Amino acid sequence: MLTQPVQEAINHQIKSELHSAYLYLAMSAYCESLNLRGFAHWMRMQSQEELSHALKLFDYVNDRGGRVILQAIDAPPVDFKSPLEMAQETLAHERKVTAMINALYEVALQEHDYATQVHLQWFLTEQVEEEKNASEIVERLRLIGGQSAGLLMFDRELGARNTAE
Numbered sequence: 001m002l003t004q005p006v007q008e009a010i011n012h013q014i015k016s017e018l019h020s021a022y023l024y025l026a027m028s029a030y031c032e033s034l035n036l037r038g039f040a041h042w043m044r045m046q047s048q049e050e051l052s053h054a055l056k057l058f059d060y061v062n063d064r065g066g067r068v069i070l071q072a073i074d075a076p077p078v079d080f081k082s083p084l085e086m087a088q089e090t091l092a093h094e095r096k097v098t099a100m101i102n103a104l105y106e107v108a109l110q111e112h113d114y115a116t117q118v119h120l121q122w123f124l125t126e127q128v129e130e131e132k133n134a135s136e137i138v139e140r141l142r143l144i145g146g147q148s149a150g151l152l153m154f155d156r157e158l159g160a161r162n163t164a165e
């Protein structure tokens with residue numbers, strides 16, 4: 001059984017993961033509008049990955065005999081100034097998610113919920129990867145600058161992503 005504070009905190013995180021999925025899908029739509037199909041594909045995969053994070057927590061709440069309570073999700077932005085600005089927003093967003101997972105872990109510690117602490121280990125490790133990936137995209141786009149040949153080459157590279165993990 002989950003304690004009320006842990007259940008509430010996980011339900012809040014489910015909402016945050018779904019919000020991330022929505023945000024990255026909005027970014028995918030923005031990239032489609034620029035005909036950057038590789039970026040759009042990468043962001044779509046990222047959106048699917050976030051959905052899988054939400055479902056991992058969804059299943060966990062149910063496995064522990066808790067109750068999933070879904071919450072309203074704010075509309076994501078429609079436009080971004082540039083692919084670089086979009087990538088910077090992705091990185092800032094992932095840093096915020098890391099802080100949320102840390103706060104959730106803190107609740108599990110306070111509640112002496114050891115099983116939740118173990119479950120959250122996966123998310124802590126995942127956030128290292130998420131920040132690294134976003135940071136690499138920011139750095140590549142900074143290097144490319146305004147060169148469209150470089151941007152198109154990077155677009156092709158991102159289009160090769162074949163897993164939502």
Ligand code: FEO
Pocket residue numbers: 017020049050053094097130
């Ligand atoms: Fe669910 Fe991008 O972290």
